[in-house]
Amino acid sequence: MKKDDRSIRLLERARQKYKSETETEIELLIAREDYFPHLDYFLDLLKDGGDLGTIAQRVRKPTIALLCLQAPIELFWAQGFFPVKIYSGSYGASNLTSPRLPALMCPTLKAILGRAEMDESLAEVPWVIPLTCDWVVKFKETRELFGEFRRPVHFLEVPRVKDSPIARDRWFYEQYSLSGFLKKIGGEKLKAKNLLAALKVMEEARKALFQLTRLRRRGFIASVFYALITSSFFLDNPTNWTANVLKVVEFLDKKEPKGLQEGIFLSGSPIFFPNFKALHLIEEAGLKVYGDDLCSSERIFPRHVGLTDTSEDGLMRALAEAYHRGCLCPVFAENSHRASIIKEALSEAPIRGVIFHLLKGCHPYELDSFCLEESLKEWGLKYLKIETDYSIEDTGNLLTRLEAFRPTLAESEPLDELAG
Amino acid sequence: MLLKVYRLIVQHLSFIILIYGGRFGVQLGPAVPCFACPYVNGCGGQCYLMGLQGYIGFGISLADFWGFEGLRALFYLAVFIILVVLLGKIWCGWICPFGLFQDWLTYLRRKLGFSSLKIEPETLHKLGYVKYILLGWLILGPILVDLKVLHPDFYLPFCQMFCPAKPILPVFGGEFRHFALDTTNLVTRIVTTSSLLVTGGFLAAMFARPRFFCTFCPLLAMIHFLEPLTLLKLKKEPLLCHGCGTCQRVCNMDVEEVCLEKEKKDVQVVDCINCGDCIASCSAKGALGFSFAGKTLVSSSRELSLGLKTKKTSA
Incomplete structure (x- = not known):
């Protein structure tokens, strides 16, 4: 698709904006008093801006663009690919495509479309698109308004009912269809041995992240740093990433524990680099975040894949279950288990309230927020919903609301059996 | 993971005690709520199901029930109930030697890379009713023998005809004779043929699917009846x-x-x-x-x- 001069100018401006947003966020993080050198590794990964060519050289594997975490990462690894979750929290990227898209569209998808327009490397790799929310379902067509996919695109149809055996079987076979796609585009044949090895790599990453999460519950790591670490998961070989997370864990473990202040749990739409606006504002308002259920953070991969049967069929079933039945994304029907993560965190940290971070246009999370609010009030927790996008215009307003929310935490009365 | 290790240790210790215990003077009696098979030479305890079909249960004639034999039957019933109330189905998952045997088969299958046999939950649910039929048979069989409706060689009807543990577990005591046909008369031929067919079928199914026999286990049904008390x-x-x-x-x-x-x-x-x-x-x-x-x-x-x-x- 040939671009006119104006489009080229806009594209260049967006690239500059994206670069400056990344640099500003990195400077903000480095300038913090609690920054520590073990985070350099993660920042260096993010400085590259997620160029897929650079990542492919780093991991020495062909890369595949992945639109959502719903796809089983281990399957890509087992068949010789390196999936890169394509995300963006950039206002510049979002603003580039915004005038040509619905006003109330999810800003993350706008930013990803913008990033795809700015970053040529994304056109040169195959895409896998798990069909989760409606915006993602229409991603291919929307992307084709602005540019083309030069490599194949594979859809993964996600059944919306988790407890139905038919739906579970459908998802199981979807995984085999993904495996077939990976083979077709030059991947290795699926072998139980390789899949088991990939599952073990993921299990180590999961263990490392869980150890970091435990430290987070004890107030040892700021949420922005936790988000920084999880944001870089798809940018390097997972074994390197895990080793570096363990270094952070080792460093933080030596810190002296302090008395913990009452804090909050962050729920809702994901928060993507370089836009850590919400995290910064929450902290600026004097609120401590002890946990979250964001798919960009504590939920970046399934919690645990219990293995008993290590045959190919057994491993594929385990994988299917972890990525489907175990997923707490609000796109699923009858998603009442979502609140369980909050309840679990309540027993681990002095959480007295929940802040629901909602990206404008993120409809599944918006609907979920009402259901969640009911449960939280029953549990005696304070609740605040903040609706935002990637612009900075609402910063003052959000800060005022967050500051007003902080004193209310002292009034919260969590049920005895829930409080930590 | 740690829980699984503890379980494996308990299972193997239980196996040693219940299969070989008698050789070292350990005898836990005839009311053990798991498949501690009395057909094993030198076993350290006896499955309650055998006693229930025989000398401490429905094998006692009505006339004898009011005497010492009845009292003894009630005593062992009480022992069985107390053991179940204390440990519930830990007897099945952690102690039963035949359960461990099934777990070994599953381990072997997984090592060989075969996937598990899939059975639809509804089918499995229906198959589960067989355990109540078997429980009915092991109660009714001895009564029918006592009433002379059935030939006396139908004694211990569950053990002799349907229990796969009866031929299999004695092998661990060095005894293979329960894999042979008893050609004494027509009834013994029927009984042993049934036993061998059932055992062969279960061996294949237990290899293909974990704990396949437990779905049909009448002892599991009995323990479940006591579940409100456990x-x-x-x-x-x-x-x-x-x-x-x-x-x-x-x-x-x-x-x-x-x-x-x-x-x-x-x-x-x-x-x-x-x-x-x-x-x-x-x-x-x-x-x-x-x-x-x-x-x-x-x-x-x-x-x-x-x-x-x-x-x-x-x-």
Whole structure:
């Protein structure tokens, strides 16, 4: 698709904006008093801006663009690919495509479309698109308004009912269809041995992240740093990433524990680099975040894949279950288990309230927020919903609301059996 | 992971005691609520099902029941009930030697890379009723023998005709004779042919699917009848469950009720053998656990599922 001069100018401006947003966020993080050198590794990964060519050289594997975490990462690894979750929290990227898209569209998808327009490397790799929310379902067509996919695109149809055996079987076979796609585009044949090895790599990453999460519950790591670490998961070989997370864990473990202040749990739409606006504002308002259920953070991969049967069929079933039945994304029907993560965190940290971070246009999370609010009030927790996008215009307003929310935490009365 | 290691240790110790205990002077009596097969030479305890069909149960004639034999039967019934009340289905998941034998077959299959035989939950549910039919048979059979409706060679009708443990477990005591046909008369031919066919079928099925025999086990049905009295139970905290389904997938018995339950805390269903694999694999803190007399003994956590050391995280 040939671009006119104006489009080229806009594209260049967006690239500059994206670069400056990344640099500003990195400077903000480095300038913090609690920054520590073990985070350099993660920042260096993010400085590259997620160029897929650079990542492919780093991991020495062909890369595949992945639109959502719903796809089983281990399957890509087992068949010789390196999936890169394509995300963006950039206002510049979002603003580039915004005038040509619905006003109330999810800003993350706008930013990803913008990033795809700015970053040529994304056109040169195959895409896998798990069909989760409606915006993602229409991603291919929307992307084709602005540019083309030069490599194949594979859809993964996600059944919306988790407890139905038919739906579970459908998802199981979807995984085999993904495996077939990976083979077709030059991947290795699926072998139980390789899949088991990939599952073990993921299990180590999961263990490392869980150890970091435990430290987070004890107030040892700021949420922005936790988000920084999880944001870089798809940018390097997972074994390197895990080793570096363990270094952070080792460093933080030596810190002296302090008395913990009452804090909050962050729920809702994901928060993507370089836009850590919400995290910064929450902290600026004097609120401590002890946990979250964001798919960009504590939920970046399934919690645990219990293995008993290590045959190919057994491993594929385990994988299917972890990525489907175990997923707490609000796109699923009858998603009442979502609140369980909050309840679990309540027993681990002095959480007295929940802040629901909602990206404008993120409809599944918006609907979920009402259901969640009911449960939280029953549990005696304070609740605040903040609706935002990637612009900075609402910063003052959000800060005022967050500051007003902080004193209310002292009034919260969590049920005895829930409080930590 | 740790829970699984403990279970393996207990299972193997139990196997040694119940199969070889008699050779070292250990004798736990005839009311053991698991398949401690009395056909094994030098066994350390005897499965209650055999006694129930014989000298401490329905094998006693009505006339003898009012004498010492009846009193002895009631005594062993009381012992059986007390043992079940104390440990519930831990007898099945942790102690039963035939259960361990089935676990060895599953281990072998997995090592060979074969996947498990899939059976639809509905079919499995229907197959589960067979255990009640077998329980009915082991009660009715001795009565019919006593009433002379059945030939006397039909004594111990469950053990002799349907129990796969009877030919298999004595092998561990060095005895293979239960794999032979008894050609004494037509009845013994029928009885031993049935035993060998059932054993062969179960051997194949137990290799193809974990704990396949337990679905049909009449002892499991008996223990389940006593479940309201048992002190050890599987508990669920539905509010903490993530609904991931791992508990069902790792379940040897493919129990789906535990995963699907969204309100009740008591999830001790008939086919659950209390092996605890669901607790060991569940990553939701406190969602599943064993309780004894209302006190939690062990509960699920991410530490347990990931094999990490527990650290205090609360404020």
